[in-house]
Amino acid sequence: MKKALTVFTVVLLSAAFLFAGGKAESDNEQVHIIMMDSYAAEDPHGQYVYEYAEKFMAENPNVTIEIQAVASNDIYTRLAAMATSPDELPTMFFTSADQVPTLYDLGLTEDLNNYMTDEDKALWTDGVIESGTINGDLTYIPVSLQPTDIIYRIDRFEEAGLEIPTTWDEFIECARALTKDTDGDGQIDQWGFGMVGSNDSSGQSRFMSYLWSNGYECAYEEDGEWKTDITASPEFIDVFSKWTSMNAEGLVPIGITEVNYSTAANYFAMGYTSMFLTGPNALGVAYSSNPDLRGKLGSFKIPGSYSGTMLGAEGYAISSYASDAEKQAAYDFIKFFATADSEYKFWQSSGKIPAVKAGQDVDFITGQDYEGFLQQIADGCRPTLTFAGIAGLKGALGDAYSAVFSGEMTNEQAVNALVADLAELMEDYN
Amino acid sequence: MRRLTSQKKLENQRPGYAFVAPVVIMMAGLLVYPMLYGLYISFFNTNLVSRWNFVGLKYYIEAFTDPEFYSSVLLTLEFMVLVVAGHFIIGFYLATQLNKAFRGRIGYRIIFMLPWFFPEAVVALLFTWILNPMYGIMNSILNSLGLISTNVSWLGSQELAFPTVVAVCIWKGFPLVMTMILAGLQTIPSELYEAAEIDGVGKFAQLRYITIPSLKPILKTVLILDCVWWFKQYTLVYTMTAGGPGTATSLISLSVYGTAFNDLRFGKGAAWGILVFFICYLINILLKAVIKDDD
Structure with a gap:
């Protein structure tokens, strides 16, 4: 009896394992991809990320997409922290032109040339796919373009009789003319320039754009070594001081170190500021917060004699540690995301410019508000900066302007500290 | 054998x-x-994945020669002392008041505990809005009272950011100290005070010779816990100022994190972390020595 019971138990367990094994086999056909995304965490356009994922899953029942909504400033840090435990990495993740060199350096990005055919590449706007290429590897696929330009209030420019500025001196003159006490209570309540003065990625990127537009290469490769144009020369100190003087002179809202991107975008939408150095996404925020602004906004290229912006492509990279099936499914979803919506609801809602050719003719980007951005793209943007130490570079720039804004250092002291920081950084990466 | x-x-x-x-x-x-x-x-210049360059003691030597490190440590110590002192002053005062019998005492005890219930990130965001220089209610109130003529950037100026952050941290943390002291006060037999009254001992002398000695074991424990807790504070300060403006609130925890995870200079961050470990160890020995002497 005991023996029979043992045999019965063994048979039962074997059957259980067999069925479990059978199920596992059928599970193999299912592909589960995890998408770490900052768009999904943003309003009002985040909803469309979920909508596109639902549609894709409906069309591809064997694929499930799990979306992890994470703020864009945090994604990079999280991925960097996960680099040492690759099993934890999401299958695909949001990235942008200024973050991808570091992620590529960490070995996190799959070469998407393995998945993207020439036919697919032809769907994207000229130069966009190239902007995501580092050392021949296609590191990510852009879905939106975000060149940095100035958006401005057309009505206020007309009222003040101002021309579009082409140099930073002219820009400061415009900012002066647009800084006012509008209600006559003795307090300034409208500022010319909506500067992002916080010491975070958004503020640092804008300051880097300002330096580029003045002809300063923050980091460039020469003879296999990374170098910088930034020195403690009187010319550079003068350029640096011009930026900080806009705060000293009161042409930007008070408490500038507290003004991050979202605060600055809200100030612009609420009418506190008249010019804003930003990507086209700020147009989406402005119209969403204040629909009365439609028809009152324009854009122009960053003043200065040099291009002050990269293409600002944003999109998705695929983890080099994902399985082949996951990589293929993730690629298919990125392509679906970028090309399947003929109404471009995500882009219209966010104010971002579609990265695909078909998206360049949609109605919402044909007005005066997008004119400067499209002009910038047509005139050419800077090539993608591939310096892996870009986060440290931006941090050093942010520390420098922040020290002056807070009154901790003079312009000369801040530039000297910046030069020392950059020397250490370049040493680390050479 | x-x-x-x-x-x-x-x-x-x-x-x-x-x-x-x-x-x-x-x-x-x-x-x-x-x-x-x-x-x-800490002996490598590394991003932990693709770059491993041996640098020996470079980052340790830099920490001692570069004012950035020790100014950050000193700032953190100053922050810890001010915050803990604030907790003890407010906590002790409120605990003694709430230990008295009066109507609505339970309600007040709950109200004064509220700051401790809120998550740190929530408190930080609340105060960021309250103190916003453009639309914050703090400036609005001070303006209406005629105490300021122009809006003040509480978290954006070199002079005000640090005391403001300290004040918020005191507000957030005093309930724990208050509760512990209140619990201690309730264990002191009322006979001691009655005997003191009969002997004609004044209120201050009662505080000095009865209350404080009776509370010493609790005060010591709370002191150590509070010092450790606020020395490693990160969330509140990061959310409110991210260490800025400039280096006004750049506590060592923020500096180490930023160096490692923002700049991806893990070797330098690790070296600083090791040094901070020894500093904490020294503080621990110091506190233990003080406690031992008292015992």
Whole structure:
């Protein structure tokens, strides 16, 4: 009896394992991809990320997409922290032109040339796919373009009789003319320039754009070594001081170190500021917060004699540690995301410019508000900066302007500290 | 015979070793290994994945020659002392008041506990809005009272950011100290005070000779806990100022995190972390010495 019971138990367990094994086999056909995304965490356009994922899953029942909504400033840090435990990495993740060199350096990005055919590449706007290429590897696929330009209030420019500025001196003159006490209570309540003065990625990127537009290469490769144009020369100190003087002179809202991107975008939408150095996404925020602004906004290229912006492509990279099936499914979803919506609801809602050719003719980007951005793209943007130490570079720039804004250092002291920081950084990466 | 005894002793001890082994292994895995690994990477210029350049003691030497490190440590110590002092002053005062019998005492106890219930990130965001220089209610109130003529950037100026952050941290943390002291006050027998009253002892003398000595064991524990808690403070300060403006609120925890995870200079961050560990260890020894003397 005991023996029979043992045999019965063994048979039962074997059957259980067999069925479990059978199920596992059928599970193999299912592909589960995890998408770490900052768009999904943003309003009002985040909803469309979920909508596109639902549609894709409906069309591809064997694929499930799990979306992890994470703020864009945090994604990079999280991925960097996960680099040492690759099993934890999401299958695909949001990235942008200024973050991808570091992620590529960490070995996190799959070469998407393995998945993207020439036919697919032809769907994207000229130069966009190239902007995501580092050392021949296609590191990510852009879905939106975000060149940095100035958006401005057309009505206020007309009222003040101002021309579009082409140099930073002219820009400061415009900012002066647009800084006012509008209600006559003795307090300034409208500022010319909506500067992002916080010491975070958004503020640092804008300051880097300002330096580029003045002809300063923050980091460039020469003879296999990374170098910088930034020195403690009187010319550079003068350029640096011009930026900080806009705060000293009161042409930007008070408490500038507290003004991050979202605060600055809200100030612009609420009418506190008249010019804003930003990507086209700020147009989406402005119209969403204040629909009365439609028809009152324009854009122009960053003043200065040099291009002050990269293409600002944003999109998705695929983890080099994902399985082949996951990589293929993730690629298919990125392509679906970028090309399947003929109404471009995500882009219209966010104010971002579609990265695909078909998206360049949609109605919402044909007005005066997008004119400067499209002009910038047509005139050419800077090539993608591939310096892996870009986060440290931006941090050093942010520390420098922040020290002056807070009154901790003079312009000369801040530039000297910046030069020392950059020397250490370049040493680390050479 | 002696050999036999020692063998037997070892056999007797074996189950003891077996019982503690899981904990020892876990501690080694979760505490010792990360610390040793941190020490190891502090000798490298590394992003932990693709770059491993040996730099020896470079980052340690830099920490002592570069004012950035020790000014950050000094700022953190100043922050800790001010915040803990604030907690003790407010906590002690409120605990003594709430220990008295009056109507609505329970309600007040709950109200004064509220700051402790809120998560740190929530408190930080609330105060960021309250103190916003453009639309914050703080400036609005001070303006309406005629105390300021133009809006003040509380978190954006070199002079005000640090005291403002300290004030918020005091507000957030005093309830714990208050509650512990209140609990201690309730354990002091009322007979002691009655005897003191009969002997004609004044209120201040009662505080000095009855209340404080009776509370000493609790005060010591709370002091150590509070010092450790606020020395490693990160969330509140990061959310409110991210260490800025400039280096006005750049506590060592923020500096280490920023160096490692923002700049991806893990070696430098690890070296700073190791040095901070020794600083904490020294503080611990100092506090223990003070407590031992008192005992």
